[in-house]
Amino acid sequence: MPAIGYRDDCEGVDWARLKRDLAADGFDNGRTPAELERAFRASARAVFARDGGRVVGKGRALSDGVCNAYVVDMWTHSAWRRRGIGRGLLERLVAPLRGQHVYLFTDEREDFYAACGFRPRGTGLERLDGHWLGRFPPR
Numbered sequence: 001m002p003a004i005g006y007r008d009d010c011e012g013v014d015w016a017r018l019k020r021d022l023a024a025d026g027f028d029n030g031r032t033p034a035e036l037e038r039a040f041r042a043s044a045r046a047v048f049a050r051d052g053g054r055v056v057g058k059g060r061a062l063s064d065g066v067c068n069a070y071v072v073d074m075w076t077h078s079a080w081r082r083r084g085i086g087r088g089l090l091e092r093l094v095a096p097l098r099g100q101h102v103y104l105f106t107d108e109r110e111d112f113y114a115a116c117g118f119r120p121r122g123t124g125l126e127r128l129d130g131h132w133l134g135r136f137p138p139r
Helices: 015-024 033-041 085-097 110-115
Strands: 005-007 045-051 054-063 068-076 101-104
Touching: 005 085, 015 033, 015 054, 033 054, 045 085, 054 085, 068 085
Parallel strands: 068 101
Antiparallel strands: 005 045, 045 054, 054 068
């Protein structure tokens, strides 16, 4: 089995294939391939795990560059889970954010994130004005 490679840039990502893989894995939130690319390119940090040329894991961080950062869009393809890929993504995302509070909101796998050094703090809330992505009505 070839080693998983990590890249902290968006070059060579097949956004259409990533969108299909996310949908097949039940992790699609409605963004188009172009919207996925725009979101990742606009982030302070973006890291991809690749098996050959295929993206099998991803994550990104939003940061003010001073004291607060947020890890979002964490995903490891279901066929590649339990191989340390998620931990590798997190380590590469967080390392350059030294000295910042790094927040992570999740609906599942709190045990995994706790094992990676995250701990509960406060309560996360959300607000959506209008329609999700400007096209999906509220649920």
